[in-house]
Amino acid sequence: MEDETYFSNNFDGARLNGVAYDGNDHYTIWITAENTPINVSPWYSFKVWTGKPREITIKLSYQDSRSRYYPKISLDGIHFKALDSTAFKVINPGEGEFGIKAAPEFAEITLRIGNKPTWISAQELYTSKRVQEWVDSLSIKPFISNYEIGKSHENRSMQLMEIKEYPNTKKALMIISRQHPPEVTGFLVMKSFMETISGDTEQAKNFRKEYDVFAVPLMNPDGVDNGHWRHNMGGIDLNRDWENFNQPETRSVRDFLNKKSNEGYEFVFGADFHSTWDDIYYPIDSTVIGRERKNCIRLD
Numbered sequence: 067m068e069d070e071t072y073f074s075n076n077f078d079g080a081r082l083n084g085v086a087y088d089g090n091d092h093y094t095i096w097i098t099a100e101n102t103p104i105n106v107s108p109w110y111s112f113k114v115w116t117g118k119p120r121e122i123t124i125k126l127s128y129q130d131s132r133s134r135y136y137p138k139i140s141l142d143g144i145h146f147k148a149l150d151s152t153a154f155k156v157i158n159p160g161e162g163e164f165g166i167k168a169a170p171e172f173a174e175i176t177l178r179i180g181n182k183p184t185w186i187s188a189q190e191l192y193t194s195k196r197v198q199e200w201v202d203s204l205s206i207k208p209f210i211s212n213y214e215i216g217k218s219h220e221n222r223s224m225q226l227m228e229i230k231e232y233p234n235t236k237k238a239l240m241i242i243s244r245q246h247p248p249e250v251t252g253f254l255v256m257k258s259f260m261e262t263i264s265g266d267t268e269q270a271k272n273f274r275k276e277y278d279v280f281a282v283p284l285m286n287p288d289g290v291d292n293g294h295w296r297h298n299m300g301g302i303d304l305n306r307d308w309e310n311f312n313q314p315e316t317r318s319v320r321d322f323l324n325k326k327s328n329e330g331y332e333f334v335f336g337a338d339f340h341s342t343w344d345d346i347y348y349p350i351d352s353t354v355i356g357r358e359r360k361n362c363i364r365l366d
């Protein structure tokens with residue numbers, strides 16, 4: 067009907083678990099996790115449109131969580147910007163200055179919607195398809211290649227990017243990102259890192275004379291495309307599986323590293339790009355060496 071309003075979660079990266087109409091163009095939506103217990107990273111992403119352009123208000127409510135991510139808005143699903151602050155209201159503000167307790171219990175957003183969809187998302191959408199487009203675009207350079215090193219639970223490709231300009235280099239960096247789907251800003255830093263290393267500056271050229279770079283930009287492609295808060299399709303936080311390797315995603319990286327080590331590679335540096343709260347670096351205690359390092363790794 068022409069004056070009805072529609073919500074959709076029918077796209078990669080979407081998460082919207084329920085909608086209730088409260089009257090007076092006010093809606094309450096439910097955002098729930100893929101499984102529990104889970105870290106409080108309440109990812110959401112959905113589309114809304116109507117037959118009769120109007121202003122609506124949407125209350126976002128979460129399962130055992132609070133309003134962590136400020137809404138980003140898009141009219142094409144690609145270009146996002148933060149919602150205008152005048153359209154954002156908090157309900158039941160949090161306490162303190164840091165962490166989930168400081169976040170409001172609910173968020174309420176007011177939007178002018180029309181015939182074409184408006185995307186509302188916790189962060190901008192970087193689905194597996196969009197990430198692969200970026201990987202392919204960078205792989206146009208003659209010294210960059212990408213290939214599959216394994217499959218995810220849902221049979222998505224675990225893609226590795228390789229930067230190798232000189233045949234005899236045996237020192238390498240290992241880069242991973244996006245174990246946790248909502249951490250898009252961490253992914254964007256990794257993207258910028260890879261573009262800088264493969265750039266035309268003297269610094270980058272000199273760097274590539276000595277080091278190769280191996281990167282898995284999307285460690286959790288299933289979680290990303292299914293709009294997960296945190297886990298893979300096995301219901302596991304991949305960043306807690308680097309000891310037991312029960313998951314195909316972590317195993318693919320382990321097996322790749324073993325293979326390269328057997329080829330004589332020395333991995334001199336590893337970086338795992340996340341984004342959380344206010345932290346910038348999560349260094350490993352450099353005074354501890356060898357296998358005991360596992361006791362000192364900061365996890366996020």
Ligand SMILES: [Zn+2]
Nearest residue numbers: 246340341366
């Ligand atoms: Zn993380």
